[in-house]
Amino acid sequence: MFELPDAVARLSGAGGDDGFLHQYHVEAARLIARTFERSMLRQRVTMAYDPTRIGSKGSAHGQSCLSETVEDARQNLSRLAQRVPSDCWGVLADVFVYDKGLQQIELERRWPRRSAKLVLRIGLEQLAHLMGLNATANGRERSRTQSWLPERPPMFPDPEN
Template identity: 40%
Template sequence: MTEGRAATRRAFRFVRALVAAGTAVRDGEHYLVRRHKAAHGAGRQGSAPSAGRVPGLPVVDIRRLAADGVLELEADRCRPTDAARFWLKRQLAGDGDHAAQHRRTRSTPLAPKVNDLEGVLGRLARPSGRDATAFLSAHHLAAARHVAELVRQAQMLPRVTMSYDPARIRAPGSGGTLPFNPAESAGDASRKLQDCLGSLPPECAGVVLDVCGFHKGLQQVEFERQWPRRSAKLILRVGLGLVADHFGLSCETTPRSGARSRSWKDQGARAGFVRQ
């Protein structure tokens, strides 16, 4: 194991334990996770590791994670941010023995692990049927591009898929593009993504992130959740519609002036979403 992978693994174990415990305290040049006594027994049942199995993390690594928006520093303590769980999920999505050991996914030969986002959404955006209407509209695709770009900027994708270009996904003739900031930090992108997905129902947020962020196919999404056929695309369309509203996108894919982020609960949503 290289030094870089070893450092990443130490950081992963530390953040995972910190998410479970809530607080770490500085002790010299390291931060140590403070755990309640009840948590020690829980670690044996598959929860977060016990304190004895989680070494401290150097201050320099803590500051790097804080700069990425994963941790929040306060005096001699640090706490996980809302983006910490996304960071952990990104580590699990990466390649290597560590990811394979902890990943909780189901696989099937009929459901590929990764699907090109343009292929998934492109099929749904093509006119079909007697009335020649598309299942997804221009603002749905613009919302998907925005989520894909935030995931890329937040560095949640494995490096093997980092060459993906979200600008390729647009509705025919839609023209405009979203105003992405190339200088935006991973922490800023993680916070924006968390704010966006937090405004959606959990089922919608999960499908939008899996399809638009991690490029999973709809069949794989349905298989992993044990959903009925064709249910994932319905949830995806609802979710992308809410994402478009969150970012103030109209059907012409241009941001509306004065648009504000709104929660689906604030809009009185009453849709009957499929439970996992």
């Protein structure tokens, strides 16, 4: 299972709803963290010698052969960034991409104490809403059974007919 950043893990509490963040906030955090991971936007500390990172003779800056998964993740992040308030998106990126703590974010942005915590929760609330996550799980009340056959033929036909 994917590990949440420390800033989110401390706010979620041990029992889910005991902490500042509810379970659906934590699930939104897990989903956005996985999306950031798949987008390969994190900075690397060590050198990687695979062709996608160092480039080859035919590629420009090594970015020509990114996988479809990376491109899909980056497009998904771009769509989410357009729909989430900019301050919230900045805090989400600082927490999930740059592994910054909430106090560091407050110092860098010259925000009052505990304000990054609120902005993080607002951002996760927005993400949860965009991803269709709620405090309660509600499915469709009733769905119509769809089939490509108008009527199911009998498995064992009646021999008298």
